Amino acid sequence: MRVSTPKVVGVATEAAAPVLSVNNIEVVYDHVILVLKGVSLEVPRGGIVALLGANGAGKTTTLKAISNLLHAERGEVTKGSILFDGVEVQSQSPNDLVRRGCIQVMEGRRAFPHLTVEENLLTGAFTRRDSRSAIAQDLERVYAYFPRLTERRNSTAGYTSGGEQQMCVIGRALMSRPKMILLDEPSMGLAPQIVEEIFEIVKDLNAKEGVSFLLAEQNTNMALKYAGHGYILENGRVVMDGEAHALATNEDVKEFYLGVAGAKRKSYRDIKHYKRRKRWLA
Amino acid sequence: MGQFLEVLIGGLMSGVLYSLVALGFVLIFKASGVFNFAQGAMVLLAGLALVRALDLLVANGFPLWAAIVLGIGFSAVIMATTAWLIERFVIGPLVNQDGLTLFMSTIGVTFVIEGAAEMIFGSDVYPLRLFPTDAWFVLEGLFPGGILVNKLDVWGALIAGILVAGLALFFQRTKTGRALRAVADDHLAAHSVGIPISWIWFVVWLAAGLVALVAATVWGTKLGVQFSITFLALKALPVLIIGGLTSIPGAIAGGLIVGAGEKIAEVYLGPSIGGGIEYWFAYVLALAVLLVRPQGLFGERIIERV
């Protein structure tokens, strides 16, 4: 069951070097809490990769390790290496990475509360050196993606609703015109329509501008629909990986992540009490 | 009437002198959420560096104007070095910690600066005379004896005004200003959108250092450059919170309120209850203002949401 050796990722694009490769990293928080126990993954240039897994599996930690944000949370990568676009991430500061085109949308709606929605979006363009008009144009594009933000553009972000904040941080990341976006739970707290909108944006940017994506997402259905490749993380280890549609048709994934064991979806009201956690590790 | 005006004007002016110190606090708080207790020590350091360099240069036969230019340059370099050291070794590694920890670390920094500054530059009183210290007596026609206005205070107020205008523009109108406010809100999120926090912090601490240098020229002229200058930090605090920790114009407004309030209280209320009340009066005033507006007069609203 366990697909342990991360072979060359089988996406049919060019055999060029992957834009991101994570090699067997280990992450420790607070000097004692071991969270990632050897995670390896690759994102091909221009690919969309989904990172799936239960709560606490280590998805966020993996993403933070990639964008080098662990330091500030008293975590460190104790083993392994991460290469983004050919450079060792560990030697770069987070802002260097953004400048090189790798931006993260953090989980938990981390908008800047005292700035207005528009100011929030503009901070996303901090690293850009191009003209004001190009930035203004992108701003309009974000507003076109999220009409709700247009209504609230001059509100203090701290007072906007949860979903509005989420749109705000996604829009903020788009403002930096990245080569690669690490999306951490983009669909959290968004209305169904907007969720679809987000994934459409992902597809759009990927197709039109060749932006690569690494998606940590709980909405497995959606994620596997749009991704080319998927990794399943459990308890700090990659327990399975493969092409998205292969995963989507895998029986276990179907049962545990998609909720379609057998033919029909079970009603949430009729769930019975049973445990099945950590089945791949037993 | 004459006396009242005089006390009022004197109070307003000396309040503005405190604003000069408070400004440094605001700068750093606005840009990193750090409540910088070391601002007083930085004024001392800047002052000592300046006055010692001046003495040395004058003693070596430089003309006064050249000595002043070189001295200010030297002391600016010292402040830049300090800013760099602080960012590199203290505040940088403490990114994403809560405000209290950062506040405490700046008290640590205060100790280091006080020790180092006195060790390097000496612990005597060093007179500094960059501004006139005598007084004008205005409106002598209207009031017997006229109304006393200290020239130094006027200079201080002028300088503070210019600084405030400049800094306020910088914060509100520029991209960097926006980034600074973002950093103060959320270090980690600022990291994640690619704001170079280290560089930004270096710049702000440098700016605060230069503001400290300016404050040192005025206060050094007033008191002589000496250890007691570090106590200015405590006098600047009520100014700061009345104006609001995040507001640059607020620093001036706070200064005016505190200055006028405490001087009037001391002169008119003090004698009847024993005098020496201005130290706490400023704080009680601040407390009263906060009860009405918990974020100070011009501070950003404190966001409370669930």
Next chain:
Amino acid sequence: MLYREAGQFKTTYAEDMAIFPISQDRIALAVLLGIAFIGVPLLATFHIWPFGSDYLLWAILLPFLILALAAIGTNILVGYCGQISLGSGAFMAIGAYSAYKLATGVHIPLAWLGFAVSIPPLPVLASILLGGLIAAGVGILFGIPSLRIKGLYLAVATLAAQFFFDWAFLRIPWFTNYAPSGSVNAPALDFFGLIVQSPIERYLLCLLLLTLMALLAKNLVRSNLGRQWMAIRDMDIAAELIGIRPLYAKLTAFAVSSFIVGVAGALWAFVYLGSWEPLAFSIDRSLQLLFMVIIGGLGSIMGSFVGAAFILIVPIMLNLIPTELGVPLSTETITHFEFIIFGSLICYLLIKEPHGFARLISIGKEKLRLWPFPY
């Protein structure tokens, strides 16, 4: 290996809720208490090293005990309830001066009402505890703004208490029994006929009070009130929405904290200084207490002890070492170095562990548990 809980099963919730659920901790504590209550007095009585002179008792242990008590009080307010206070010094002063007034007899001439309130001098112990209670009362008064003012704003606002009481005790002669210089002398330390005089007696007195209060404080923070405080600290809005009244939680924190700090202040004045002026409780004292609490660990009673020890002893050590080693430095240079090193040390500690010694210790314990594996 040494620090394993394996095999120590708890079969009741009561056992699980004991102060030190792990037996190794209990043993360590017993040893510590033994040393403190029996070992130190014995050594000191017979002047055995390191108690050759009174220095260790008088200049280190005594202030350590009293300041540790004050630090516990401060920690309740700052560490447990999250209300940053720069006014702890003032509450020490209130404890000290109230105790002084009570011990020397209170006389309030209410001339306009035509009579006077007079309280005869109270016994010292009663004065000290009542001094704490008065501090608690004032604490409640100065805690009221905390319902509106938060965080660093509150910190600065508490300075109003600090400076106001600095001024009041200096300027209102009634507090000092009209002493011309404004400096007052503690009464003789008479405890039910027993006059506490020698350093050992003073030490034991403070140790006893400290142990008692620390125990009570520990109980409080482990029970519902403590949880209310911590809830307010961590997220006051949510706390309110689950039924915690901010008014009650904050004011009790102010009261309990001020009480402990007030008692510590009375001890500082009566037992340690003997004769004092308001400067003994200045803003520097408040900052010192805050430091102890933060270096020791916010929200940790034990951390308060470690923090107090660190903040008190390190500067003295730094000052002593060069002279002891015979390094030919002027006192001036030594002091400057002391400042620089002490400041750096604080920064270093905060960077290494922003949550203070308490967290370092708990990480250490966790490492011990995992030993010999790193994680």
Next chain:
Amino acid sequence: MRVRDTNEILLQVEGVALSFGGVRALKDVSFNVRKGEIRAIIGPNGAGKTSMLNVVNGFYHPDRGTITFKGRTRDRMQPFEAARGGIARTFQNVALFKGMSALDNIMAGRTLKVRRGLLWQALRCGPALREELEHRHRVEEIIDFLEIEAIRKVPVGRLPYGLQKRVELGRALAMEPDLLLLDEPMAGMNLEEKEDMSRFIVDVNNQYGTTIALIEHDMAVVMDLSDRVAVLDHGVKIADGTPDEVKNNHAVIEAYLGVAH
């Protein structure tokens, strides 16, 4: 068992309007919650759902309108008064007490039930200790129910998101509320965890008869669990009824659901 079909009204919201400066978050919203039911509130982002809950438990005070809970009408209620009245809630952004362990967080939820005062608690003996143990018992039951035994001593700051939400639910349950307000309890959870959470919600509703008001964006969950659904859009209630009715309502499809699910 469930008392779902009584028509007794537990909470009645009548003509509530709320605005912040220029933003009108709620415009004249009325709806009710019957005793024992699971009531869902849905709507697009920024529709005013969270604000509605905030009004119900006193965190916001409405500009107009009244709230009647258990027959008592209040206009300006403090949050802790709501809590005392029997309203508990969880939050959209997890609002746990970060520095405390999971156990302490849930124990804090029992504040309103604690009888012994400061002095007894300081002494921690006799009746005070007994009371503490009693609460501990109740809390352990909840811990057991939510299957979080293993993490009871872990500081909640270290827990993954899903478990934090569970602890938060535990804290609300510890209050033994009559009305439980859940704000997006399943955001950020995968299927398995949603199933767990659904089971808890249904069980709470069944076993304790707790009335539940639920905000959620996952339509499958909402449709499966709730008895009645209210739909908000731009601060206005645009539909109210059984899941099936709502699902097929044009205005709702237009404003929220997009393609019919």
Next chain:
Amino acid sequence: QNEQFIPILSYRTGPYAVNGAPYANGVIDYYNLINERDGGINDVKILIEECETGYATDKGVECYERLKSKGPTGAAFINPLSTGITFALTEKTAADKIPIITMGYGRADSKNGAVFPYNFPMLGTYWSAADIAIQHVAKELGGFDKLKGKKISLLYHDSPYGKEPIPMLQVLAQKYGFEFTPIPVTHPGVEQKSQWLAIRQNRPDYVLVWGWGVMNSTAVKEAAAVAYPREKMIGVWWSGAEPDVTPAGDQAIGYKSLMLQHGAGRFPVHADIEKYVYAKGKGSTEPGKVGEVLYNRGIVNAMLGVEGIRKAQEKFGQKPLTGEQVRWGLENLNLSEARIKELGFEGMLKPIRISCSDHEGTRDGRVQQWDGKSWKIISDWYTADEALIDPLVREVSMKYAADKKIQPRECSKES
């Protein structure tokens, strides 16, 4: 070892360093002089150790505890140069039997040796200072009768130090009928604007300054700013040293202050210090600063201690002595004109004679004036009025004795 240990509590850092450092330098240089020139006090070498207090009371107490039992016989005496530390140590030193010399400062009531056997406020207390200042004012005005109706303000450091003179001045105000206003200045004294605006309005005839550290120079500057004549300001002897006037530059010209007998300047003893200490490179400051006011106060203070030990050696033998023995020496100290000359202090001091009932010794002072470059002595000797001071001393000290349950000694029965 044949060594007498003397601890030195000093402050060379912090807000009062400017005044603390020169004083400590004087003290140390004089002890070195005794060792270098005479080989000690009758061959008993002086062993010193300095401890930095930063003018903080608790640090002072720690220093005292650290140093009190060093050396073969413990500390000979202690001299904290801080009124606050003096208050905190008064009880401790009495218990430890170590004399505390507070020359020109400390508690005025401790003059009464019957109640304070271990306190030695030699050469002058603040009550003496207050009386001398008023005497000088009267002289400038042309007689005590001219004081009537005059306004005299006291600008003081708001601490026990600054408050000490107030009771005496109140007594004097009553006696001579002048109007007395105390004006407090909060530590450290950098902000005095409102005080001086009040003075400008009130126009007192004289302003007495009881400041320390930065407060002094600030007072002079503010006075200049409100155009209050500096000639009408009289500082206490702690407000009359070089660091108090130099920061004010020319604005300080005309400012007056009391002298604790001595002033600035070089006397025979300074020549010895140069020859035996500085020539050997053992000096503790720049040679240019030898002879400044506070430096001189340091050597006078050290000299009194040394002479006390010498006196005690007459009785107890030429060996290291305990604090208790030194106390006897101090209490029986009697420096005649001739002895002072012998010691090289001629012109600095008047004869001093200490006794059980009078630990002050003398109460003489002069007034000096700053001319922009140096201090000039402008008056004759004044002697404070014992008849006025003593009742107050007795009253306050007896109250202390009652509080502390101390049985005063009977001075008539002391040898």
